[in-house]
Amino acid sequence: MAGSVQKRAGFKGAFLEGWEIFKESLLGRIGLTLILIFALMAVASFIPPMIDPMYHPMHGVDPEISFSTGPSLRHWLGTDFMGRDILSQLLAGARVAFMVGVSAAFMSIFLGTSIGMIAGYMGKAVDTMLMRLADMIMVMPTLLVVLILSSLFGQLNIWTIVLIIALFRWPGVSRVIRSQTLSLKTRPFIEAARVAGASHFRIIFRHIMPNVLPLSFLYMTFRVTSAIIIEAALAFLGFGDPGTVSWGMMLQWVWKTGHMFKAPYWLLPPGICISLITLSFYMLGRAMDEVLDPRLRKEADAS
Amino acid sequence: MEVTGEHIVEFEGVTKIYKSKASLFSRSSEEVVALRDLTLNIRKGEIFGLVGESGSGKTTAGRLLVKLEEPTEGVIKLDGTDITKLKGGRLKEFRRNVQMIFQDPYQSLNPQVSIFEAVCEPLVIHGIGNSGNRKEMVEEMLALVGLSPPEDFLARYPHQLSGGQRQRVAIARAMILKPTMVVADEPTSMLDASISAQIFNILLDMRERFQVSILFITHSLAAARYLCDRLGVIYKGSLMELGPSGVIIAEPRHPYTQALIDALPKFGQCGSVFHYGTLLAEERRGIEDGEGKGTKEFCPFFPRCRPARAEKCANAMPRLENLSPGHAIRCFFPARPSLQVETAGSSKCYYGI
Numbered sequence: 001m002a003g004s005v006q007k008r009a010g011f012k013g014a015f016l017e018g019w020e021i022f023k024e025s026l027l028g029r030i031g032l033t034l035i036l037i038f039a040l041m042a043v044a045s046f047i048p049p050m051i052d053p054m055y056h057p058m059h060g061v062d063p064e065i066s067f068s069t070g071p072s073l074r075h076w077l078g079t080d081f082m083g084r085d086i087l088s089q090l091l092a093g094a095r096v097a098f099m100v101g102v103s104a105a106f107m108s109i110f111l112g113t114s115i116g117m118i119a120g121y122m123g124k125a126v127d128t129m130l131m132r133l134a135d136m137i138m139v140m141p142t143l144l145v146v147l148i149l150s151s152l153f154g155q156l157n158i159w160t161i162v163l164i165i166a167l168f169r170w171p172g173v174s175r176v177i178r179s180q181t182l183s184l185k186t187r188p189f190i191e192a193a194r195v196a197g198a199s200h201f202r203i204i205f206r207h208i209m210p211n212v213l214p215l216s217f218l219y220m221t222f223r224v225t226s227a228i229i230i231e232a233a234l235a236f237l238g239f240g241d242p243g244t245v246s247w248g249m250m251l252q253w254v255w256k257t258g259h260m261f262k263a264p265y266w267l268l269p270p271g272i273c274i275s276l277i278t279l280s281f282y283m284l285g286r287a288m289d290e291v292l293d294p295r296l297r298k299e300a301d302a303s
Numbered sequence: 304m305e306v307t308g309e310h311i312v313e314f315e316g317v318t319k320i321y322k323s324k325a326s327l328f329s330r331s332s333e334e335v336v337a338l339r340d341l342t343l344n345i346r347k348g349e350i351f352g353l354v355g356e357s358g359s360g361k362t363t364a365g366r367l368l369v370k371l372e373e374p375t376e377g378v379i380k381l382d383g384t385d386i387t388k389l390k391g392g393r394l395k396e397f398r399r400n401v402q403m404i405f406q407d408p409y410q411s412l413n414p415q416v417s418i419f420e421a422v423c424e425p426l427v428i429h430g431i432g433n434s435g436n437r438k439e440m441v442e443e444m445l446a447l448v449g450l451s452p453p454e455d456f457l458a459r460y461p462h463q464l465s466g467g468q469r470q471r472v473a474i475a476r477a478m479i480l481k482p483t484m485v486v487a488d489e490p491t492s493m494l495d496a497s498i499s500a501q502i503f504n505i506l507l508d509m510r511e512r513f514q515v516s517i518l519f520i521t522h523s524l525a526a527a528r529y530l531c532d533r534l535g536v537i538y539k540g541s542l543m544e545l546g547p548s549g550v551i552i553a554e555p556r557h558p559y560t561q562a563l564i565d566a567l568p569k570f571g572q573c574g575s576v577f578h579y580g581t582l583l584a585e586e587r588r589g590i591e592d593g594e595g596k597g598t599k600e601f602c603p604f605f606p607r608c609r610p611a612r613a614e615k616c617a618n619a620m621p622r623l624e625n626l627s628p629g630h631a632i633r634c635f636f637p638a639r640p641s642l643q644v645e646t647a648g649s650s651k652c653y654y655g656i
């Protein structure tokens with residue numbers, strides 16, 4: 001009956017309750033641990049250039065080396081074709097991955113959630129218009145669009161890439177949030193707010209948003225994954241921001257300089273990192289899904 | 304408090320038709336007449352009861368009055384102004400004066416909003432008070448609905464309260480704006496009997512204290528008798544009987560009202576209490592799905608009415624007509640009043656709520 005639906009309340013209560021379930025999930029624990037390791041890498045990326053400018057991932061060149069070398073005491077993972085330290089590049093890549101992944105995901109979730117709530121709540125023409133727009137954008141392959149744009153405008157800045165990813169990845173989220181909003185809209189507490197005289201703005205952001213936000217956060221983890229993959233692919237294809245050292249960029253250097261099959265010490269680390277970081281966010285998302293799912297089901301039962 | 308003769312609410316020929324969208328398989332869209340040509344007044348300071356079985360259109364009437372729906376036809380007036388055309392500032396003022404208490408307290412409070420915020424929200428929306436004195440106003444109102452000490456409830460969330468407590472919060476939220484009109488849609492149907500009685504007393508107290516008029520929607524005649532000054536009995540969207548609640552309970556004249564009285568649970572020495580027996584055990588067939596469906600006028604109660612006479616009742620819709628001042632019924636063959644008076648009101652027999 002209705003009573004069981006109301007177990008959660010307030011962000012703190014919901015969070016603690018969710019954490020209890022999350023802790024039980026092996027996937028979630030592995031995912032979270034990996035993410036923490038990558039976060040540590042990102043933070044640690046500031047250290048090597050401070051030790052010696054030759055460890056700068058972009059401009060630092062070991063004066064004694066002018067070709068790719070394997071791991072050594074001086075360069076734990078070896079150097080690239082012009083004598084730059086691969087480990088410091090790898091650490092810098094973690095920073096870029098987080099920056100790209102989290103900011104693109106955050107922006108697309110923000111857009112998707114707002115648009116989904118507005119479409120679902122307003123209904124009628126607004127809904128139709130926004131959802132057609134979502135459909136149109138959804139069928140456009142993001143990677144291809146960015147490729148075309150960068151061949152038109154030359155190399156794109158990393159923030160431009162982030163923005164484009166965000167602009168192209170909101171429709172999926174907005175569809176989910178919209179359908180969640182549709183079911184919330186007829187719930188009596190929304191009608192109670194209308195009777196009290198609440199504005200549309202207030203109803204959407206005060207009453208609907210707190211109830212869809214957990215779902216948005218879930219989708220954010222999946223968006224991080226896809227943003228990182230898109231950026232890596234772009235960089236590998238040579239359309240990355242030439243001013244940043246991302247893992248995709250490292251792979252592109254390996255490829256372009258013909259070290260693909262000659263320097264596994266150079267090829268493997270960025271490759272493994274890309275796979276693991278996307279996997280870890282995916283696992284985090286799956287674990288969060290488990291947390292949210294029984295609740296979503298309960299809500300569906302009640303309505 | 305005095306019930307004055309002045310009307311606060313007037314329904315004038317209000318009809319509400321719900322159209323379900325044409326589905327993939329049926330081209331024609333289904334129409335449900337939830338309310339048919341409803342005309343009634345609610346007086347200032349009065350508790351007006353709307354009674355009827357499930358699906359009779361009671362909630363629809365309440366939702367129309369609080370402007371959660373718009374009537375298909377007809378006019379609804381609050382204090383003499385047509386509310387169907389309100390916009391902007393006038394609508395906001397209306398929203399301040401007319402509140403609703405919903406049926407299900409488990410659904411009418413946002414699970415993510417604390418009790419303080421829930422009760423305070425109407426004040427914020429209408430810019431009443433300031434951050435300093437709103438807390439006081441909320442606490443005062445919580446105390447009035449019997450949530451004491453009020454400080455203990457402010458920081459709680461709905462899931463930490465019982466159903467009865469939630470309904471009290473809902474009443475506090477509705478009353479904090481000091482509305483002139485409140486719609487209470489079966490506020491106790493989700494609660495058990497002893498809690499229901501407490502909620503009724505809170506409503507009576509609110510009427511006394513704030514001179515609020517209440518449209519009390521219920522399927523229980525007994526609850527209506529306890530609380531209401533006047534009653535409207537509604538069946539399949541049509542108002543069947545209208546009058547002072549004492550009169551309607553003691554001397555119902557419409558076969559449908561009589562059937563409702565028969566259905567009341569009774570306690571005490573009820574052996575001699577009159578049983579009207581106006582409800583047919585089995586529905587008459589044919590009239591609703593015969594030829595000319597939808598166009599033919601007939602009394603909506605006809606399929607279940609024992610005293611009905613087909614030549615009249617199946618061929619025309621009776622009009623709502625006064626039997627005596629203030630007591631009206633919609634029936635071609637009103638039962639003789641003398642028949643019931645002698646037997647119905649046995650003092651040792653009680654109707655349960």
Ligand SMILES: Nc1ncnc2c1ncn2[C@@H]1O[C@H](COP(=O)(O)OP(=O)(O)OP(=O)(O)O)[C@@H](O)[C@H]1O
Pocket residue numbers: 321322323335336337355356357358359360361362363364522
């Ligand atoms: N939004 C809607 N769309 C279509 N039909 C509706 C809608 N709301 C109500 N109805 C129909 O209108 C009729 C009256 O419904 P209403 O909810 O007013 O009845 P009620 O008297 O409140 O019943 P209950 O005692 O079960 O609450 C019913 O037949 C119902 O199916």
Ligand code: SF4
Pocket residue numbers: 558559602603604605606608609610611612616621633634635636637
């Ligand atoms: S009009 Fe006829 S069918 Fe309708 S209630 Fe009266 S007697 Fe019954």
Ligand SMILES: [Mg+2]
Pocket residue numbers: 361362363488489
């Ligand atoms: Mg109802």
